[in-house]
Amino acid sequence: MPQYTPPVRDTRFVLEHVVGLDRHADVEGFANATPDTVDAVLEEGGRFVAEVLFPLNQIGDLHGCTRADDGSVTAPPGFKDAYRQFVESGWGTLSAPEAFGGQGMPHVVSTAFQEYMISANMAFAMYPGLAHGAIAALVVKGSPEQHAKYLPRMVSGEWGGTMNLTEPQCGTDLGLIRTRAEPQADGSYSISGTKIFISAGEHDLTDNIIHLVLAKTPGAPDSSKGISLFVVPKVMVEDDGSLGARNAVTCGSIEHKMGIHGNSTCVMNYDGATGWLVGEEMKGLAAMFIMMNAARLGVGLQGLAVAETAYQNAVHYARDRRQGRALTGPAEPNEKADTLFVHPDVRRMLMEAKAWTEGLRALCLWGALQVDLEHKAGTDEERQIAADLIGLLTPVIKGVGTDKGYEIATTAQQVYGGHGYIREWGMEQYVRDARIAQIYEGTNGVQAMDLVGRKLAQNGGRAVQALFRIVTEEIAAAKSDAATADYATRLERALNELQAATMWFMANGMKDPNNVGAGATAYMHLMGLVATGLMWLRMVVAATALKTAGEGDAAFLDAKLVTARFFAERILPDAGALRRKIEGGAEAVMALPEEMFLAA
Amino acid sequence: MPQYTPPVRDTRFVLEHVVGLDRHADVEGFANATPDTVDAVLEEGGRFVAEVLFPLNQIGDLHGCTRADDGSVTAPPGFKDAYRQFVESGWGTLSAPEAFGGQGMPHVVSTAFQEYMISANMAFAMYPGLAHGAIAALVVKGSPEQHAKYLPRMVSGEWGGTMNLTEPQCGTDLGLIRTRAEPQADGSYSISGTKIFISAGEHDLTDNIIHLVLAKTPGAPDSSKGISLFVVPKVMVEDDGSLGARNAVTCGSIEHKMGIHGNSTCVMNYDGATGWLVGEEMKGLAAMFIMMNAARLGVGLQGLAVAETAYQNAVHYARDRRQGRALTGPAEPNEKADTLFVHPDVRRMLMEAKAWTEGLRALCLWGALQVDLEHKAGTDEERQIAADLIGLLTPVIKGVGTDKGYEIATTAQQVYGGHGYIREWGMEQYVRDARIAQIYEGTNGVQAMDLVGRKLAQNGGRAVQALFRIVTEEIAAAKSDAATADYATRLERALNELQAATMWFMANGMKDPNNVGAGATAYMHLMGLVATGLMWLRMVVAATALKTAGEGDAAFLDAKLVTARFFAERILPDAGALRRKIEGGAEAVMALPEEMFLAA
Numbered sequence A, B: 001m002p003q004y005t006p007p008v009r010d011t012r013f014v015l016e017h018v019v020g021l022d023r024h025a026d027v028e029g030f031a032n033a034t035p036d037t038v039d040a041v042l043e044e045g046g047r048f049v050a051e052v053l054f055p056l057n058q059i060g061d062l063h064g065c066t067r068a069d070d071g072s073v074t075a076p077p078g079f080k081d082a083y084r085q086f087v088e089s090g091w092g093t094l095s096a097p098e099a100f101g102g103q104g105m106p107h108v109v110s111t112a113f114q115e116y117m118i119s120a121n122m123a124f125a126m127y128p129g130l131a132h133g134a135i136a137a138l139v140v141k142g143s144p145e146q147h148a149k150y151l152p153r154m155v156s157g158e159w160g161g162t163m164n165l166t167e168p169q170c171g172t173d174l175g176l177i178r179t180r181a182e183p184q185a186d187g188s189y190s191i192s193g194t195k196i197f198i199s200a201g202e203h204d205l206t207d208n209i210i211h212l213v214l215a216k217t218p219g220a221p222d223s224s225k226g227i228s229l230f231v232v233p234k235v236m237v238e239d240d241g242s243l244g245a246r247n248a249v250t251c252g253s254i255e256h257k258m259g260i261h262g263n264s265t266c267v268m269n270y271d272g273a274t275g276w277l278v279g280e281e282m283k284g285l286a287a288m289f290i291m292m293n294a295a296r297l298g299v300g301l302q303g304l305a306v307a308e309t310a311y312q313n314a315v316h317y318a319r320d321r322r323q324g325r326a327l328t329g330p331a332e333p334n335e336k337a338d339t340l341f342v343h344p345d346v347r348r349m350l351m352e353a354k355a356w357t358e359g360l361r362a363l364c365l366w367g368a369l370q371v372d373l374e375h376k377a378g379t380d381e382e383r384q385i386a387a388d389l390i391g392l393l394t395p396v397i398k399g400v401g402t403d404k405g406y407e408i409a410t411t412a413q414q415v416y417g418g419h420g421y422i423r424e425w426g427m428e429q430y431v432r433d434a435r436i437a438q439i440y441e442g443t444n445g446v447q448a449m450d451l452v453g454r455k456l457a458q459n460g461g462r463a464v465q466a467l468f469r470i471v472t473e474e475i476a477a478a479k480s481d482a483a484t485a486d487y488a489t490r491l492e493r494a495l496n497e498l499q500a501a502t503m504w505f506m507a508n509g510m511k512d513p514n515n516v517g518a519g520a521t522a523y524m525h526l527m528g529l530v531a532t533g534l535m536w537l538r539m540v541v542a543a544t545a546l547k548t549a550g551e552g553d554a555a556f557l558d559a560k561l562v563t564a565r566f567f568a569e570r571i572l573p574d575a576g577a578l579r580r581k582i583e584g585g586a587e588a589v590m591a592l593p594e595e596m597f598l599a600a
Helices: A008-019 A035-063 A079-089 A107-120 A122-141 A144-156 A284-320 A344-376 A380-415 A417-421 A427-437 A444-455 A458-479 A482-509 A513-518 A520-548 A554-571 A574-582 B008-019 B035-063 B079-089 B107-120 B122-141 B144-156 B284-320 B344-376 B380-415 B417-421 B427-437 B444-455 B458-479 B482-509 B513-518 B520-548 B554-571 B574-582
Strands: A160-164 A180-183 A189-199 A209-216 A227-233 A235-237 A243-246 A249-254 A265-278 B159-164 B180-183 B189-199 B208-216 B227-233 B235-237 B243-246 B249-254 B265-278
Touching: A008 A035, A008 A107, A008 A344, A008 A520, A008 A554, A035 A079, A035 A107, A035 A122, A035 A427, A079 A122, A107 A122, A107 A284, A107 A344, A122 A144, A122 A160, A122 A209, A122 A227, A122 A265, A122 A284, A144 A227, A160 A189, A160 A284, A189 A209, A189 A227, A209 A265, A209 A284, A227 A235, A227 A284, A284 A344, A284 A380, A284 A427, A344 A380, A344 A520, A344 A554, A344 B444, A344 B513, A344 B520, A380 A417, A380 A427, A380 A444, A380 A458, A380 A520, A417 A427, A427 B427, A444 A458, A444 A513, A444 A520, A444 B344, A458 A482, A458 A520, A482 A513, A482 A520, A482 A554, A482 A574, A513 A520, A513 B344, A520 A554, A520 A574, A520 B344, A554 B574, A574 B554, A574 B574, B008 B035, B008 B107, B008 B344, B008 B520, B008 B554, B035 B079, B035 B107, B035 B122, B035 B427, B079 B122, B107 B122, B107 B284, B107 B344, B122 B144, B122 B159, B122 B208, B122 B227, B122 B265, B122 B284, B144 B159, B144 B208, B144 B227, B159 B189, B159 B284, B189 B208, B189 B227, B208 B265, B208 B284, B227 B235, B227 B284, B284 B344, B284 B380, B284 B427, B344 B380, B344 B520, B344 B554, B380 B417, B380 B427, B380 B444, B380 B458, B380 B520, B417 B427, B444 B458, B444 B513, B444 B520, B458 B482, B458 B520, B482 B513, B482 B520, B482 B554, B482 B574, B513 B520, B520 B554, B520 B574
Parallel strands: A160 A209, A180 A209, B159 B208, B180 B208
Antiparallel strands: A180 A189, A189 A265, A209 A227, A227 A265, A235 A243, A249 A265, B180 B189, B189 B265, B208 B227, B227 B265, B235 B243, B249 B265
């Protein structure tokens, strides 16, 4: 049976030494995040998800969701009761604004908890996860009336929330949306159209579901500039807050998917449903991006979180399973065979998983810190740097986090040999679940294009220069200490490749924008290497300093140093290959006539 | 709905210009392989699999196999009738020895057909596929009586065949086998034990199934040197060839797997089943390797074959689906959006898939040629070179073919965006099916260890030197022609990395064998790049020569040249990164104490 233990010790190390939680004590909300409070969140929250949500993970996969003929959807066995406990415990309200009943904790702290929740049960975590995106959009764009009507019960988890963007003919290209919103005499709109791939679109966990829906008003232009955002409750909410009539929105079917079976992915039919404009007409895209950016960071976290559980189980299996002998002679001569752990290629797989999961954990939490600082840091400059960094890093965290998440889940499955392919062992579910994260909330190719086509050049390249400055400064500092110089020098090599690739884009993108597009994915991964490499640099510096001071758990700190070395020797070398691929440019990518792709 | 068209034009190009079928006309069996005959096999065989087997692929995935309480197993709807047609058409007997009812065609020709069959329906292809391994072992190790009794009806496909190696406690490490074989007075053995993961172990496609089973005789040593191979028919075969009593072997259960649902993966219980020794007692490992090597090449082919179907569908989808606009401005201004084909990152994905599938097709067929030459070439020297090459390349074809196969299937699924995750579209099945090929018949880590721990040093490195010589000579020849020099120079760079990595192993493997083990997988992929790169070099040389001569289909030849350039610019650069990873050595891989792998 699969196991899961929240990696509290590692999270704590990252919050303390990479994120530097105490260095931001003057930022709003951070005073709430005392070491004791954070410890309580990690320990108690971790225990809750491990004990209540993780045991439902395989059940959710096996049973999936069920739609009845009336369009109602039932979540897998146990989900409803677990959701009730989740709401009662308040774990979903950590970083929500206190004005709407939240606990006002830093986003970085709730992100640490989110990781555990996804690790325990990704499909379950998506129910409140999607609501968070809807909440984020309503907080910023909603009217005071909408705030009062919806937010307290969405924040508490009493009601669910969804994001309705995709239609059969339109995924990435939201200009193609056909859902219409007709204004009514009372100021509401009548919404009609079909939305697909709506996660948590219909279920029995909550009494109401607040749908945020992209649609076009009459005469709106036929592009993404014509989109407006509407709030459409499943059940009408009366002015006194009581639930009224059922709105004309129904689940037409639920999808049969590769994974995340425990979450209901719905086709939603809007048949003249009553909705209200959120923010301004035809400014829906900006509102959508508020939801979307939050969701993208959450999806990057999914990559890491699923990989973490898969990795933990691979470690347990490698310690238990005996097969073959160490190359250097029997490690345990009294046993019939040694454990998988003696085999260097098995260790190589586990080290890759460890180096990436710990590196991505730091990157996700450092990214979450920027979300806090973007809104709450003390100075304009700090807020701008944070906004620049998170704008730049969002596609990297989403794209690299999920590509590596899938890769690690696959690697962890590989450690199990044949048993990894068998459903009961649980490993193949992680691979199937992790796979969606590379696709939804903008495919990873879309992330890469967002990075190179939008974020890189924005404000004269201010964001990427800010990142380069941070990495350069921290490398220089680390090079001045003999104990950290080797790692810093290796990271510097990767940084040089990234800078050279950036220059290549600048020199060649004007000639042909396809030169940038053709290298987009490679560039995203190159930046992911450097950003994750920066996280490892911070861990190396912190571990070295603690060891010198005789503080901390020496075995844990040594493990950090070994894993950083593995990251430098075995993962960073990809930087050179990625740069060379980028410099290949567009020609070989674009030259082939369409009809020649099939060799038949 | 998914589509599949056998890539006949490409196969023909490879057989003619990479494999050089006509250059081996004096080899036994090759005289049968006239261009007309080969064309007929490719065209007619391709049509058969596309029309009869491919329509059952999704059905097989959806329905799976069903085991009744009596242990009988029913294949998915339609499989039995399709199997009957397969046997009647004779497509399974192409390269089987004429002495046993086969058509005596070269293995390389039947391999070309095998690819199509797997592309059409991998789970179906495994039924006759597993029988082929059993046939190969019986042909070499079986007695004349066993030949007469079993082979004609196994070759015809009237009976199935299986390979029974794995047990719950023993996968890679066959020394741990517990299945016992007790000699009986009549010269037979009584076989008792449990075998797991037995593909096609029980089904309703054939009247009999001939199991080849590894077991230990009394007093046999507790290692792989104590293993013997036995033939155990499901139904006893009387001396007159008629079917007798049911043997004491039953299917205890069928596994719930991630994919290949159409093939029954069985737990097989041997309860004093009657079996007969195949070959000598305690020489079972050698017999097993005959089955295994054939199976490994077949599994490598599975990687390519599933990737091919996934790729074809991704091309169709990218041509049909309209989303967004070209970076260089609308390609089709009269449409609401351009097709996915205009987006460089989509093309990048498709080109990666094309470059790998065509390269691996050539490599699989060139490997298959070595199997022919190993046994049938005219001189000792030719046979030895072929044997060396295929020994070296078998783990590369299996390991790299299936790692890339899975990667390409995943990439093709990615082209579909959200639809790729939905079962009805068919793409996620290819990913789930392709996944097993990295695991079974020896995990890819085991392949890598076979390559670096066994094949590399065998006979003083004779095999790897033979490969280096071929690649070096063909590069030198191609560099002397301006039209092919650029590609050759890029391949030479990758060859240099491979040679340097090989030297590094020689210099550092003696100090610590883990230095070799820690780099095994990277080395396997590095050799895969060079071997596939050699295939592309041959295609470049052939396409260039044909164009110069004004022969062949110019568009097809141009496509080869563009795809080769993509391979050189976008795939070969990985060679440098792989070498650097190898040179990282064992330290960072082996340093971490077991108990420090979990950060919790």
